[in-house]
Amino acid sequence: MTRIRPHVPDSRQTPTSPTSRASRLPRRLAAGGVAVTTAALLAAALAPTAGAAPRPSRADAIDNAASVLAERAGTFGLTAGQQTEVRDVIVDPDGTQHVRYDRTYRSLPVLGGDCVVHLAPDGSYRGASRATERAVTPATTTPAVPAPKAADLAVNALRSVNLGETLRRLTAKPELVVDALHGTPRLAWRTHAVALDAQGNPVARTVITDASSGAQIDAWDSLESVTGDGTSLYSGTVPLETTQSGSTYQLKDPTRGNTYTGDAANKTDLCFFGICFSRAPSTVFTDTDNHWGTGTTSDRATAAVDAQYGTNVTWDYYKNVHGRNGIAGDGKGSYNRVHYGNNYNNAFWDDSCFCMTYGDGDGTTFGPLVALDVAGHEMSHGVTSKTAALTYSGESGGLNEATSDILGTMVEWYAGNASDAGDYLIGEEIVKPGFGQAALRFMDKPSKDGRSADYWSSSVGNLDVHYSSGVANHFAYLLAEGSGPKTINGVSYDSPTYNGASVTGIGRDKVGKIWYRALTVYMTSSTKYSGARTATLNAAKDLYGAGSAEYAAVAAAWSAVNVN
Known part of the structure; x- marks a missing residue:
């Protein structure tokens, strides 16, 4: 029998002012190059000028952003019954502030209600990145579909993607939310369905159900995995702090x-x-x-x-x-x-x-x-979950997976480990002959795995997120290393472009910095590929300048994967 644990918050709760949420080293590991310190991260583009005011603190940034939300409630679509909660804060070396918020409506989480408030060093408003521009007020907060029905629908969805498997200990937890990610905001059930497969391993799926009609709005695998594939043991002898x-x-x-x-x-x-x-x-x-x-x-x-x-x-x-x-x-x-x-x-x-x-x-x-x-x-x-919280489906889900591939690859290069040298292959150490290919994914030409997308198209969001991620992975490789054939660390690559243009790389270190800043400052839960282009261009402008070679390279690399 399906166990039900519905969570229906008290819709009578009144809003409060924005508040912050509560929100390792063996000996230094050998790196592939000189380590970049925190102080040097944005020094080239964001260094404070002589005699500048003290750098604002996290608390200062939160207070400044709260004032902006209060003064510009209409701009942000904040109405009676809405609350905001701080998820993350970034203060640049020059004092520029970026405060990321989640939103609720009458205590119901708003999917797509998140935003980032951008502030000048003096705390004045510069702009915002919003997951949706729509108002987030649904027509009703009373569900026509009861929680047990939503739970059954989610369990059936979990069964449907595990056909042929005997699932045990099925359970589901419905939660009422406002869905502002998929068109006109509406009341929905977000249900997490979990079970054990025949071998006792967990399977899970998150299902978004229209609370008025019972129609499925969206669904995705809840275990953010590396496509169910694996990894190995072999990094040689390494230092450990114990x-x-x-x-x-x-x-x-x-x-x-x-x-x-x-x-x-x-x-x-x-x-x-x-x-x-x-x-x-x-x-x-x-x-x-x-x-x-x-x-x-x-x-x-x-x-x-x-x-x-x-x-x-x-x-x-x-x-x-x-x-x-x-x-x-x-x-x-x-x-x-x-x-x-x-x-x-x-x-x-x-x-x-x-x-x-x-x-x-x-x-x-x-x-x-x-x-x-x-x-x-x-x-x-x-x-990602603590910053942009990219929704794990559609193009946003592809960007979520690509973020992990891109930054996970940067981790491998950073290690400078001779036993597992840096490359642009994902999971190459863990695959066995039975897998049938040399790695899980290939960043220089993602389609080499037989399923991933090399370039953006209007249908790419319909792919599994591990395959729609190919567009961003390909972008990151081209931006780092450029197009055409080359051999790096003994691995041969040959990266094509959609438009036939030749792309010159700017190096993986700059790619990592651009992607991280785009993720933590500009992307939101609903960011798609067009938004990722904008976010990375903004990041490149912040780090290197609007007229820089790096900014131009970001634009060229996105065009090379058909994101224009």
Whole structure:
């Protein structure tokens, strides 16, 4: 029987003024080049002038943005019954401020209600990035479709994408929302449906249902995975910071927010989106001599070494290159679980536990999914969820996946690890002969996987998000390395262009900075490919200037993948 846990907030609650939401280093890892410090991140374009006022604090930015929202409520479509809540704040070195908000209507979350308020160093209004320009007031907040019906519809949707599978412990959690992402704002049920497959591994789907008619508006896979595929163990001998406890050591890093890695003991959990039957263990790995793993799968600690190393490098990349202190930007560490499930061909980030989970693979198609670029990919989903929160369907979902591919690739290059050298292949370490190709995805020509899109078209949003991501992956490769044949780190690439133009790359370091700034400052939950072009051009203008070669290269690379 389907278990129902409806959540219907009190529609009588009155709005409040905008408030903020509460919102690791073995020895320094070898990098492919000189590390970029936080202070130098935007120095070229955004350096403060001599005698400038002190840089505003996070609290200053929130206060300034709150004043703007109060003064410009009509501009932002803020009406009675609406509330705003701060999700993220970025203050540039020159004092420019960017405050990101979520919105509710009579306590109902508004899908597509998010926006970013952009402020000058003195706190004055410069502009905004909005997920939707529409008013977010629905015709009614009383659902005609009851919660149990919405739950059944979501469970059926989960079954339909797992045909042939025996699903157990099915449950669903409907929540009333205002959907402003798909046309005229309307009342909807957002339902998270979860279950266990025949092997005891979790499957999940989020379904948006019209609360008046019962029609499905949208649906997507709720486990932000690397297409159910995997990764490997092999990064060679790596440094690890650990915690001593008596005569033993714990695989817990006090220099990176106490990030740790635990053994899931081949068990699984159903504890997603607030629904919790049981949770697989995450028993912290311990060792007596502080020498971990043997480099073989027969030693359970070996996969833990790769997972912990992947977390460390990802932490360092975001902190040293982008000035972000941890996935959420709050200095708190996440944790890893390895040996999850039985022959589980997947790895995923889960916001509900703020953790990374890795399966061991089936040994035929994939090996253990603990490769470095997979770690960077999955944890970048966590960064996206704390910033733009790109909706995981349609073109926005493709950009969500591409963000993880792009920044996960940057993590791999940043590591400078000779055992897993940087490349523009996704998951190349984890694939086995049974998979039938050399990697999960190929950034220079995404269609080499037989499913991904090289170029934008009006139908690209209909693809699975792991394949619609190809357009942005191709853009990022072209922007970094340029078009045509070349060999990099022993890997051959030959990247075509839609318009036949020759594209000259600006280097991957600049690509990473442009994409990160576009994600954290300009993109919103509804951003599509045309919006991504605008967001990255704005980022390039901020970093390098409107007349710069970098700005022109961004425009050329998007045109080369038919985003104009």
